[in-house]
Amino acid sequence: xxxxxxxxxxxxxxxxxxxxxxxxxxxxxxxxxxxxxxxxxxxxxxxxxxxxxxxxxxxxxxxxxxxxxxxxxxxxxxxxxxxxxxxxxxxxxxxxxxxxxxxxxxxxxxxxxxxxxxxxxxxxxxxxxxxxxxxxxxxxxxxxxxxxxxxxxxxxxxxxxxxxxxxxxxxxxxxxxxxxxxxxxxxxxxxxxxxxxxxxxxxxxxxxxxxxxxxxxxxxxxxxxxxxxxxxxxxxxxxxxxxxxxxxxxxxxxxxxxxxxxxxxxxxxxxxxxxxxxxxxxxxxxxxxxxxxxxxxxxxxxxxxxxxxxxxxxxxxxxxxxxxxxxxxx
Amino acid sequence: xxxxxxxxxxxxxxxxxxxxxxxxxxxxxxxxxxxxxxxxxxxxxxxxxxxxxxxxxxxxxxxxxxxxxxxxxxxxxxxxxxxxxxxxxxxxxxxxxxxxxxxxxxxxxxxxxxxxxxxxxxxxxxxxxxxxxxxxxxxxxxxxxxxxxxxxxxxxxxxxxxxxxxxxxxxxxxxxxxxxxxxxxxxxxxxxxxxxxxxxxxxxxxxxxxxxxxxxxxxxxxxxxxxxxxxxxxxxxxxxxxxxxxxxxxxxxxxxxxxxxxxxxxxxxxxxxxxxxxxxxxxxxxxxxxxxxxxxxxxxxxxxxxxxxxxxxxxxxxxxxxxxxxxxxx
Numbered sequence: 001x002x003x004x005x006x007x008x009x010x011x012x013x014x015x016x017x018x019x020x021x022x023x024x025x026x027x028x029x030x031x032x033x034x035x036x037x038x039x040x041x042x043x044x045x046x047x048x049x050x051x052x053x054x055x056x057x058x059x060x061x062x063x064x065x066x067x068x069x070x071x072x073x074x075x076x077x078x079x080x081x082x083x084x085x086x087x088x089x090x091x092x093x094x095x096x097x098x099x100x101x102x103x104x105x106x107x108x109x110x111x112x113x114x115x116x117x118x119x120x121x122x123x124x125x126x127x128x129x130x131x132x133x134x135x136x137x138x139x140x141x142x143x144x145x146x147x148x149x150x151x152x153x154x155x156x157x158x159x160x161x162x163x164x165x166x167x168x169x170x171x172x173x174x175x176x177x178x179x180x181x182x183x184x185x186x187x188x189x190x191x192x193x194x195x196x197x198x199x200x201x202x203x204x205x206x207x208x209x210x211x212x213x214x215x216x217x218x219x220x221x222x223x224x225x226x227x228x229x230x231x232x233x234x235x236x237x238x239x240x241x242x243x244x245x246x247x248x249x250x251x252x253x254x255x256x257x258x259x260x261x262x263x264x265x266x267x268x269x270x271x272x273x274x275x276x277x278x279x280x281x282x283x284x285x286x287x288x289x290x291x292x293x294x295x296x297x298x299x300x301x302x303x304x305x306x307x308x309x310x311x312x313x314x315x316x317x318x319x320x321x322x323x324x325x326x327x328x329x330x
Numbered sequence: 331x332x333x334x335x336x337x338x339x340x341x342x343x344x345x346x347x348x349x350x351x352x353x354x355x356x357x358x359x360x361x362x363x364x365x366x367x368x369x370x371x372x373x374x375x376x377x378x379x380x381x382x383x384x385x386x387x388x389x390x391x392x393x394x395x396x397x398x399x400x401x402x403x404x405x406x407x408x409x410x411x412x413x414x415x416x417x418x419x420x421x422x423x424x425x426x427x428x429x430x431x432x433x434x435x436x437x438x439x440x441x442x443x444x445x446x447x448x449x450x451x452x453x454x455x456x457x458x459x460x461x462x463x464x465x466x467x468x469x470x471x472x473x474x475x476x477x478x479x480x481x482x483x484x485x486x487x488x489x490x491x492x493x494x495x496x497x498x499x500x501x502x503x504x505x506x507x508x509x510x511x512x513x514x515x516x517x518x519x520x521x522x523x524x525x526x527x528x529x530x531x532x533x534x535x536x537x538x539x540x541x542x543x544x545x546x547x548x549x550x551x552x553x554x555x556x557x558x559x560x561x562x563x564x565x566x567x568x569x570x571x572x573x574x575x576x577x578x579x580x581x582x583x584x585x586x587x588x589x590x591x592x593x594x595x596x597x598x599x600x601x602x603x604x605x606x607x608x609x610x611x612x613x614x615x616x617x618x619x620x621x622x623x624x625x626x627x628x629x630x631x632x633x634x635x636x637x638x639x640x641x642x643x644x645x646x647x648x649x650x651x652x653x654x655x656x657x658x659x660x
Binding site for chain 2: 034036037088110111112121126132138142144145151
């Protein structure tokens, strides 16, 4: 394990008491007299996950000097939103496994996944209400809308059969992933009553972190060890989602290889072409090109650290968490 | 047109300015740079609908003496929650038409319906946030959770292949329909800062109204004129949903007819048995039995009127709206 991953694990251990409370609040939120609701909800919550979004909320509330206990409700709410979107995503993507286990839709069917997703989403709003912060509710309801728009955007692009630009990719990634990372950091600063410019810097840091996280995730879809990452290799290719590695390789490729990429992606048998696509990615050194791309975002996030309040205990972990997200690509 | 329907239409006309504002707020909420989002959202909003839930919010805010403009946001939010649940319901029920038009899922596919439902749901929370009332947010987020649980409850019952009791039916109907009616009335009283006991009476009135509305709806599924009601006759039978008319007929039926009802409902070819089920409903005078059942709820709602603040202008419409809901059965 390298230093970067261990920094994130250290943060998890620093927040272990708070994360335990978050876990309890989430478990209580899953309680339902309807067994199927509790079963489906718990299944996904207990499947693990990195808890990176609630950790962001906890981290930013501490950096901004918050000493109350309402950050627990907000940290639990962001995780519930995340899990609700996973339930719906897996229905949309027709996924059969997640984190090396059968998906909820595979186990209980699409209908239960849709409805339990709706339930978790509503429960997350109930938790936000407990924070009694209208501004936090505003931030998270806004992020939820953007996530749904981002998913529709991605779906609409699938039907267009055309190569995306990096700008278009970032627009989708910001909406479907980075908005919730941004809001997770944002509500941490909101609950600590920070001035507007600081709240915005916290949100922006979270957003960039989320974008880096998504780019890394898109790389893992081609280059990870599925047992370690819990991802299905080649899911994006199978679904026809055009992601950063593909766009970057395409932009560097010969006309002939560009045609090959297009032919593979805009055909129904793309699933069988995983090795061919991967060989094109390797041919154009996509891993190092992605590193450069990630670094440009990383630098922007680092610049924001000077605006965010300084905490001797917690500020160093801002770099740690950035490194953790960026490091997933390498 | 009878007196009872005209009372409801009169109320619509009294609130015509406010409903126009609600319409504008909803239209603005549907705006998205992603065309598919706006298209799917507007399709269902423009398909009409009675706007009974936003009217409840407007009515109760007026009865409780509210003079501000935040009731518009809340009335718009309850309608958006309703439309979001319709989008998901039609996916769950695999419905092909609603209000005499092809459903959104039939036109744009399940995936778009799921995601746009999520979007509308999030937008509804953004509108609630604009009301700046934590209590209203609490009421509506609670109702949203209960709706999702009610839908799961209904889904779970489908797999059990057993006759329901009226109590079990009411539990489902209260969750999937009456909770949002209750919250629609509740938030009208909340925004007017009423004492707890009055808020509860308003919520309870809305809940009973919703239950009556659902019972009527379940009757229409067997006895309506589909062109006038915009409903698909026999949907509940096709989906295997056991509703009030079936349970009441079953409770009055001979052992032999009880077996016939069970045989029809717990078999896959039930869709073809619409006329047979209807003849059993007629044989046991289900229409008049349902009237008696509805009346028992109606009386409970009427009793609540004495607790709700009196308004010379608006209180008479409480009876009007009850009559409108109850009248749909006859």
